[in-house]
Amino acid sequence: MAAVLLIIGFAAFSTYAVLHHRDTVRYQQRQAAFIAGAKQGVTNMISLDYTKAQADVQRVIDSSTGEFKDDFKNRAKDFIAVVEQSKAVTDGTINGAAVESMKGGSAVVLVSATSRVTNSPPGKDQPPRMWRLRVTIADVGGQYKMSKVEYVP
Template sequence: MGLVVATVLTTALTIWLSLGLYDQREADQRRQDILAAARQSALNFTSLDYRHYDRDSANVLDGATGDFKKQFAAQTEELTQLVAQNKSVSEGQVLEAGVVRSDAHSARVLVVADSKVTNTAAPKGEARTYRLQLDLVHRDGRWLTSDVEFVG
């Protein structure tokens, strides 16, 4: 009888630990997916070139959703003219990113990014650092940016 109880307990413990390990792997994968999407979104947002701004803005829109996508799309024509007029080029680089909170459907990520900006006012370039808070939502198997805020 003792052997049967020990076997049942061992089996139950093994199943319980396996499920916990699976949940942990799933959470780790979700975190990696969220960070990859946030980094790409921040890179797209901080990298632009007046010579192919249509492509650059399309990259931002491809990773966006909701009000953020609508607002960015509504400003694209005006931004295209402004970027071309000033011959703006911004080369972004993500330095750090961290998940503040996440669940299966949404996440908030803080990102620190640098960029070197050249334009008619700063032809030799000007370094800029951005601290961004990105809200992401999981839609159709992808993490998409639903809001971007510049923070302290």
Template sequence: MFAAIAAGVTLVVALVGAGSWLFVQQNNAIEAAVERNVVDERRNAVMEVARETVLNLTTIKPETVEQDVERILAGASGAFEAEFDGRVDPFVSVVKEAGVTTVGTILETGIESEDGNTTKVLVAARADVSTPNGTEGGPRDFRMRVTVTDDGGVMTASQVEFVP
């Protein structure tokens, strides 16, 4: 009888131990999944900023060039903003004078590196170019590295470079 009671107590202790271990493992798995989702959401947001930046840079029309430039500058910061902002008037003049329209398409994006609040994203894009006389039109492919900076939850393109 004593052996049966001891076996019963041992079984209960083993079941409680196994249940506790499973509970801890489940909580760890849930925490890991939540953390992965947060990281994935941040990476998706960063890639969206990079895509939007390149799309804005490759979609310019003479009749809306001022608004196109405002859209580019609205998502810019740092060196990219300073460089682009200093050339707005000549850029607008050239686009209007040439009458060239470009319509961008994003082909692919991928994260190159992450460092704190800064992420470098590679973006492959195509700009379909049309000229008033139709002689120099056609698709142009670009590869760009967009540095996206997260400043307290506000993500902007702080640098844009062409990649050979």
């Protein structure tokens, strides 16, 4: 009888361990997807080339959703004009990203990034710009898009 109870106990524990592991893996995969969406969205925002400003801005719009997308679309024409007038080419690099919170179909991701102007005239090098952002990412049919971007001081 003791052997039967031991086997039942072991089976119950094994089932619990397998289910817990499965849930943990799913959670980590979902976190990774939200982080990837935030990294791509921020990279799109801070990597701009004045020679293809319209396409770069469209890339930001395509990686956005909701109110953030609407606001960015409404300001796109002015933003493109500023980028083209500045004749700047910036290259963005993500330094790190982590999920602050995750609930349902969205997550808040903290992102640290750096952008560098890569086409400065000789002697007029600009220092890199550091970005600390809190980005809300929404799962839109399996695509992870920015729905809110806040600058963190």
